[in-house]
């Protein structure tokens with residue numbers, strides 16, 4: 001890491017540089033992580049200090065094996081997080097990205113988040129690499145349902161959601177620890193990354209594999225790279241523009257430059 005946090009890093013020059021790259025881009029791909037959703041009140045459940053790790057170890061309780069052997073433990077742990085996600089609203093960063101897509105600058109958003117806030121903000125082409133809380137699937141008959149009618153009562157009462165067809169336990173369509181990434185989403189993401197002319201990393205520390213390798217694949221094919229994140233990432237040394245600041249304050253500033261000069 002050669003970069004260090006400094007108030008100058010989000011100076012008007014870097015905002016301008018990012019705006020120029022996004023304005024020129026025709027096939028930009030944006031990779032978003034937990035940092036874009038924390039301003040919407042969603043804790044990063046993979047990081048310590050979020051309050052969700054105090055009683056249980058998430059790698060264990062949010063794992064596929066715990067879900068299979070002791071689903072009540074998973075659902076007890078997940079209840080407050082599910083509540084926060086369900087009541088969350090998109091923030092200025094989500095809205096700016098949706099605006100870039102509508103204007104034809106951004107082709108795809110690849111997200112590590114499960115909260116559906118990009119879609120709520122109006123983004124159309126969103127690939128959810130860690131699944132989504134917007135749907136649930138029956139672990140017995142494999143039917144899929146919109147999550148709302150099933151998860152809302154669970155969020156309120158803690159009662160494990162059950163399938164209306166067979167009473168089987170419903171699993172949120174989120175990828176748990178120990179579970180494979182959804183293959184079609186992964187292929188779709190890789191295809192877009194190989195074709196992109198600009199990769200924007202927004203609110204991801206690029207610490208979770210294999211997702212963290214996607215920007216490298218874009219760079220290797222000649223794409224530009226913008227990284228907007230509170231903390232340094234392993235690819236800062238190769239980025240065209242680095243802005244170490246909140247995405248919710250930075251992306252609207254860039255959008256303003258792109259759309260209003």
Ligand SMILES: [Zn+2]
Nearest residue numbers: 138141163166
């Ligand atoms: Zn069922």
